[in-house]
Amino acid sequence: MTTDLGDDPLALDRQVCFALAVAARSVIGLYRPLLEPMGLTHPQYLVMLALWEREPRSVKDLSTTLQLESATLSPLLKRLEAARYVTRRRSADDERLLVVELTDAGRALRDEAEKIPYAIVERLAMPVSELEDLHASLTRVITAATSQG
Amino acid sequence: MTTDLGDDPLALDRQVCFALAVAARSVIGLYRPLLEPMGLTHPQYLVMLALWEREPRSVKDLSTTLQLESATLSPLLKRLEAARYVTRRRSADDERLLVVELTDAGRALRDEAEKIPYAIVERLAMPVSELEDLHASLTRVITAATSQG
């Protein structure tokens, strides 16, 4: 028994993957002008969010938390280090681990960043409840897609 | 009056942008093993979907439809041409326009692609109704984010 996806399963305007890709790019585009004065890209912002929550963290820890390959994080973290927002050093306990820590400048950036979520919600001009519904729905998709892709 | 976003507006697990980015990457990752035997990446697949719907299309047309910059599409279309799935030629009416058309091989690929949506829905193991809700929700976000970002 196959699922019924209508007469044209390849119709572009029905593809969830297309809507996901466009929505992600659109929303990230909303962050661009807000992050640019802080000298951050969106993925760098996500790393900073993780570090503002808990610090220090290893690359492995960031990789698990942000669902990014260490191959992606490596150069990104080097750019954050060049921007003087983080430091990178090997752990004394386990020299395989690279420990990422915020600098004072990186910690100070948090105050500035506090404004961003409000600015985004304002620009989206959507009820917060609908954003919460969307978030819950996305979480279910992530679980489904990563459980045994 | 400011919107109430709770006690920590920067909490990673509440960021819709984070959920959007992870969901998009996760779902696109689901397509990878299905598209790889066809020699397509996910953005290339979206271009093919657009062309299977209507053909020929200019780069400008694809740019509007897929919400991608022509700077992104230019090299992508050259790769699709190298793979013998499309042809590229200047329009006779308006030589600014580059006309993209499917080859026979590109058109034939559609039969193979028909299976993909069903394979994805099966892998996601989510009710189609919930995917439809998500799609509607994403469409509203896209409208909100692109209306006057």
Add this chain to the structure above:
DNA sequence: CCTTAATAGTTAGCACACTAATCAATAGTG
């Protein structure tokens, strides 16, 4: 111990995706 396997990061290479700059063709205006 010593070999072997597992783990953590880095590097290289490919493919988006964006901005900015450029170029050619067309459209609009005096």
Add this chain to the structure above:
DNA sequence: CACTATTGATTAGTGTGCTAACTATTAAGG
């Protein structure tokens, strides 16, 4: 008709994001 602005596409440069191959460290087994 000539001048200018607009439009459509390409190129260059930066920054993800992936896989695969590699190095170094640690853990596990005989």
